[in-house]
Amino acid sequence: MMEVLDTEAALSRFRLRVLVVAAVVFLAFSVLVWRLVVLQVVRHEDLAERAESNRTAVVPIVPNRGQILDRNGVVLATNYSAYTLELTRSKIPDLEATIDELSALVEITPRDRRKFKRLVDDSKNFESLPIRTRLSEEEVARFAAQRYRFPGVDIKARLFRTYPLEDAASHVIGYIGRINQREKEQIDDSEDAANYRGTDVIGKLGIEQSYEKDLHGQTGWEQLETSAGGYAVRKLGSRAATPGDSLVLSLDIRLQRMIEELYGKRRGALVAIDPRNGEVLAMVSRPTFDLNLFVDGIDQESWAHLNESLDRPMLNRALRGTYPPGSTYKPFMALGALELGKRKTSTIVQDNGSWTFGGHTFRSGHPNGPVDMHRAIVKSSNVYFYQLANDMGVDAMHDFMKPLGFGQITGLDVRGEVRGVLPSQEWKRNTYKRPEQKKWYAGETISLGIGQGYNNFTLLQLSHAMATLANSGVKHQPHLGVGKVDALTRRYQQLPQPAGINMGYRPENVEAVRRAVAAVTVEGTARGIFAGAPYTSAGKTGTAQAVGVGQKEKYNASRLTEYQRDHSLYMAYAPAENPTIALALIVENAGFGAVAAGPIARRVFDYWLLGQYPSEEDIAAVRSGQSGRPIGQPRRANDIVMPAESVNLEGLPRKILPDPGASATSSRTALPTAAVIDPPSPASNAAWIPDD
Template sequence: MRKPRPALKNAQQEVRIFRLRSLLALLVVVGLLGLLTGRLAYLQVVKHEVYITRSENNRVRVEPLPPTRGLIYDRNGELLAENRPTYNLMMVRERVDDVEATLGLLVDLLELPEGDVEAFRQRSRQRQRPFQPALLMSDLNEQQIARLAVNRHRLPGVEIEAQLLRYYPDAEIVAHALGFVGRINAEEMETLDVGNYAGTHFIGKTGVERFYEDQLHGQAGFRKVETNARGRVLRELGRSDPVPGQDITLTLDKQLQTLGHELLEGRRGSIVAIQPGTGEILAMVSSPGFDSNRFVTGIDQASYRALQENIDLPLFNRAIRGQYPPGSTIKPFMALAGLVEGEITPNKTIYDPGYFQLPNDSRRYRNWLRWGHGRVDMERSIAVSNNTYYYTLAHALGIDRISERMHDFGFGERVTYDIFGESTALMPNRDWKRARFNQSWYPGETLSVGIGQGYWMVTPLQLATATSVLANRGKWVMPRIAQRIGDDPMPADLPGTKEDIELATPEWWDRIYSGMEKVISGTEGTARRTGVDLQYRMGGKSGTAQVFSLGQDQKYNAAELAERLRDHALFMAFAPIEDPQIAVSVIVENAGGGSTHAAHLARAMTDAWLLEPEENERDVEALLEAEE
């Protein structure tokens, strides 16, 4: 009997499998639909604000609006720093397909010199956000603008932007006092407020431009613009206007500054003039100067190297950083120190045989007049600039008391409120030498300091400030170079002002002034030629600072020395004595005696400030010829 064949299909099993597979498929479809719905809900509801903003940003662009930099005027409203329209080459890296290829094309189109190509490329790599425009080149000329316009289709992401650029009408005359602006570098980008400097490519580098950067810069604004797919602006949707920088009115007098520049033309040196009653700096000249406009757009390497390697150091601000032995200009201050410390009286005399000797020392510290001045009191010691008197006084005071009293006048310290980069120079004492050289202080070094030589160094600004305090009878008014910020005047009392110098006997000021007046108007005065036809009372003191030391019996002969080894000429003065309106310091490097080569420059500055134009018709060239 045959066994029955098994069924080929099990209908019930197949139905169960089909139903299971259908259920699984349905679950997958439902799951995927759920995920899709959840994702859509997440994007449309939860992330609505994020993606609507991104979408809007593809259509709407926020562009920074840089503020207009504040202008700088002199005390009489003469414009010293302005803004002129110019065209800059900008690049947005995010919109450039091939940066290197684009830079190569730009170099060819602009016909850049070989020495400027690397700097050009470096600016394109400056650290900043890729969607912000980078400044590649400033102050494009007409030919460069035309070439770029013709090739615009080949330069996506590259634009020409009209902007105001800093310009100094009298650049060489005020370069050191005003300073200059320049391109923002990578280090500065690290510390700047990116939002406030968005769209700004220049920042103050030195001088007034740097010290008052916050006030001059202003506040950046922005505008919202609608763009198409190519980035072209279709319309403006809104804006927040920038706040322009504040204008600054300086205490400088342009005419007096120009005169100082002319007086030092062809020489190395500095002239600083201060109004004693207010502390306003009337002139601050450093010679030689330089054209600060060349630094605004970026000076080429060859020109910058030439300035750096120039033996006359035109980039060096001698007025605030030059350090010189003060020479005999400090003798009035030394006399005051002797009076305060009780080591001398105005009528006390010494006998000068032409030299001074320390106890138990055979070396002779000589007076400039080798046979001596005989009997000398305080006033005559100033008038004839007697060294022996001040050797004697310095030995009695000692270096520490000298240093303390000279600090009262600001020597060895920063003395101004708003001068960027000012040097403290050097007022030595025992502790300084021990720290600097690990050596003891010697008595002979005190004698050198007593006549303004040795380690003692001053800046022209310090010397003018000390002269101003002296003219004020010890009242300290801190020098400043800004007169008004916008419409707000500078406060009369500035923070950090030193305490006034008070004398036990106020008449001592008059005795010091009398000695200084005799320097110019007395029959024995070292600068008596300067006092010819003087129309007001003027007190001053000449100084001659050695560049190198002479031997015991060696005589100074300028004709035998190289020009840069000759003495520096110094002079300090104030006038009129009864109501001082100006205090001046003059330093002419390697010129020789201060009474011969610096005093008449101080006289020219005081004449220009105190006399009416018709009374002051002295020709600068004739004045300088008379010196020779």
Template sequence: MRDRRDTLKNPQQELRIFRMRSLLAVVLVVTLTGLLMGRLVYLQVVQHEVYSTRSEKNRVRVEPLPPTRGLIHDRNGVLLAENRPTYNLTLIRERVVDLDATLALLVELLEISDEEREAFHVRSRQRQRPFQPALLMSDLDETQIARLAVNRHRLPGVEVEAQLLRYYPDAEIMAHALGYVGRINAEELQRLDTGRYAGTHFIGKTGVERFYEDVLHGQAGLRKVETNARGRVLRELGRTDPVPGQDLTLTLDKELQTLAYELLDGRRGSIVAIAPKTGEILAMVSAPGFDSNQFVTGIDVASYRALQNDIDLPLFNRAIRGQYPPGSTIKPFLAMAGLVEGVITPDRAINDPGYYQLPNDSRRYRNWLRWGHGRVDMERSIAVSNNTYYYSLAHELGIDRVHSSMSAFGFGQRVAHDVFGESAALMPSREWKRGRFGQPWYPGETLSVGIGQGYWQVTPLQLATATAVLANRGEWVKPRLASRIGDEPVEGTLPDTQRDIVVEHDGWWDRVFSGMEKVLSGHEGTARRTGAGLEYRMAGKSGTAQVFSLGQDQRYNADELAERLRDHALFMAFAPLEDPQIAVSVIVENAGGGSTHAAHLARAMTDRWLLDDEAPDVEELREAMDNDTGSVAGN
């Protein structure tokens, strides 16, 4: 019989089991230790650079340094656009715990209106890349800064930054020429170079600021800083300084620009002055203007609506986008076209009975002087602004030659080099009408074009440019606004400048100029009262552009019309005649005859430029225009 202890306990078997388990435990421990050591080696050696960089990023931050925007000066060094210190409110979304709650607190602290609240939320979501601050508000006042400082602990990720902000000392006068900068919007963010615009919140929106954005902006810099666990900067580790934008010197003369704005005296209109020999734009005014500084920090909704709804359209740049019938101001250009095409000679005369009739047409196209001017040659046709002469000339030329000849002077085209947003206006042709209306061109429409009416539309800048080409005896010099970028002058010969107008006899220019001089100095000249007392020889031409058409037997009476239905007053001129230094175009909306209103303004501009006269008294000038009875409708 076996011992029960043998069946209950087997020391040898237990020893084997113990040894096996111990071996397995050792193998497991060694394996796990090996895996742990391998992982440590992998992390510390193989992945050293990766985790070192991540660790560094936790305490080192790269911050953009926005460049200083270049300044803008006039031709005499007078500052037109500067940068002034200001405080901006920015937000870094990645550092904000609850964005909606933070924005709600900011709205409460800053007392933002309900209308601005939505824009405020949109700005909070605009950024260029992660950890880049979004600009919420510019130009904070002292009260707002104090409130933010007291509540700083409640606003993680919100900072008040000192920054230079664009400022225009003569905002209303220069608004249309300079343009303005404004906040970068979401659409612009998509196309901008994020590296170059890192930390930048503003970009040129219109005018010179827009056209020369690449020059004025500069290149953003960077600085590397060490921060603590709360993100507070401890020290600066390195820096790449930003490259400031280049300063820009314009051809504009601030004093002449200011005079032009004051001469318009709140009336709707435009004055443009150009130096014919160089193409330098000396003044380019559109009135009324507006305060462009409002747009830099973001104009409030109520103010913007007020500008939009203003019946005088202060936001509309009449100098480059306003399109007006040129009226009789085009008669010297048409006379040159007639000479070049061999349709007329300087001495050829017609007899004016007060109207013109097309062959086999009973309709009478009337001269502004209903009983006619009698015998009229080319020079007298310009001096007295005879319509019948130009009805006849336009009919003989035909619309095709009228179109090509006037295009040579720049009508119907964008004429300037660096004027952002310029309109080409309209120089009509057969092709244009067929494409626009699907209709043929009629002879009567050519007659309307012959006196600057009908479909023909020009901008004040176009008219001034054409006058400069005329003053240069056909030599084209493309108009421009910039004279120097930094210390480098802008190239004199600009690309895409039109071909010069070459004539067979140089004396033709003299004959046309003689007619234009008689406008101001001749006993029959339509602007003879304006030319009284001139100290230099001046060539000019008045014009009156119809706002609506009259019937064949209707007569124009301004006193019976609402103010905005009255004719526009135009005048173009250059002086001195023998060596032109300035060419001017003036358009005053709904002012009546060009020889009474616009001519006086052109004279004041040339006086200031050539004689360095002080600005005329606006009240005296208005009285002179009111007393001037030398003007008649249609000239």
């Protein structure tokens, strides 16, 4: 009986074990079936795509960057192909040892090593990085013979940007540079992420930066079948890259280079605009720098030289340098007085050489006797404008000058503009911290009338305002880009521009001021500069203080260091009756406006209206500040050869300069110590400030 019970118990235990095993098998089979369903049904598309990518690779094809051309088709930026020696860190066990071995085959300088180290610090481990560029064919051959010794090292053909004119218009053209981590993150978060696959460089400054999307082009791709080892077997498909469009600027690079020659080693800025449409014809900032230094990544020594120089060559003085406008502000003050009813053109003011207000004496260079508005502008009477500023008040001046563009962003199509300072009581309250600093004092208003005090503007703003006056009160937005050349069709297409804005000034008021600034070049402070010119022009000289001078002191340049001396300014337009060019310029620490700045303006007008390029002796005289009217035999501007190729593109209007001696009023074909970022300190209310 006991045996039967033991057998039954054993069978029961066996059946239980069988059931458990069967349940485990069923469960395992169910999991397997469930996993198969997930793989074959739920995740079919995703896994199929992954499988496809395991045997295919999509390689981006980086497009050629578009060229940058001046208004006559002269090439300002282009590309060339060269071989580079590149290293991939993740495939190289000992980076330093490998570089040492490579230097026996290919020259690798300490500068190359420093640049490579900087690239390593800014890049990912798997990226291929160049340690040498522009390899010669002999160097390529030497490395190719020993290539088996260097895993992770390769020769690649890359496109490089080049700037044929080197330092000409460098602040305008800008440069490209390797994409840093911050820029990469911005690109990855943008709609252009796919278009920048494989792209190593991006525009960093100037036109290269502002028109990056147009110049970059459309990235192409190749789909390749690969082996298990990752080697390409065959091409499955492709789409060619579309080169970037070439950009045509309003800039006349020959005029730009001439102005840069006239400045020489002096510091300053000049902006010339076509008042009829806002096209920027020249935008000079001196000193400048060679754009090609940045193509491969600038070395530490060159960067230190540029960044630490007292002359600040990296500063775009035309956009970011702010200066008191000096007496060049007076015509706009006069226009404001007429528009606001604070003066009539016939109102007489007695100029005895100084004016006393609130116990302070505001001095001038010399007495001019009784002056009306016309004579006050022609003779640059400080006393007249001291009194006018007091009558108008700071807020009325601010409200009139703001629409003219003073202290405002003009909207130029190059990034980096600063506002400068157009003072008002509200501005002072918002700018300063201590209660006594926030208060506006009546004496602070006086110097504003002659362009001193808190006034600080860019040369772009001053030239923009002068262009508006030249165009009888119609304001156009300044711009550099005027057209694009399609990369495929090579057809020129004009870029759209906003319509001009009529400022609503009364015509008789505008004409009164225009007559006065035209008289400056005939009987005023600029008469010697424009003597003998076969065209009419209008202008205003200016001298702006770099440092304040006390009430009882007289300005003496010989007692000041170079960087403390007055700035020389001039603004003008020509021809006076029907202007086609307006400009404003400054020569830093160079003294009276008629001495240093005015002669440069005369040569600009001679070029634009007469087709004349100054003689070598005249250029030397202007550089030294020893010239008024031109000397020597001027050259034909059309005969000055530019050291760069020109592109003759279908649909791009050609501009031919007039021959010397041609009518100066003939029309031109038109294409359809500087930065003050912190609040400036006003010049002494009682400073001696000369009439210009």
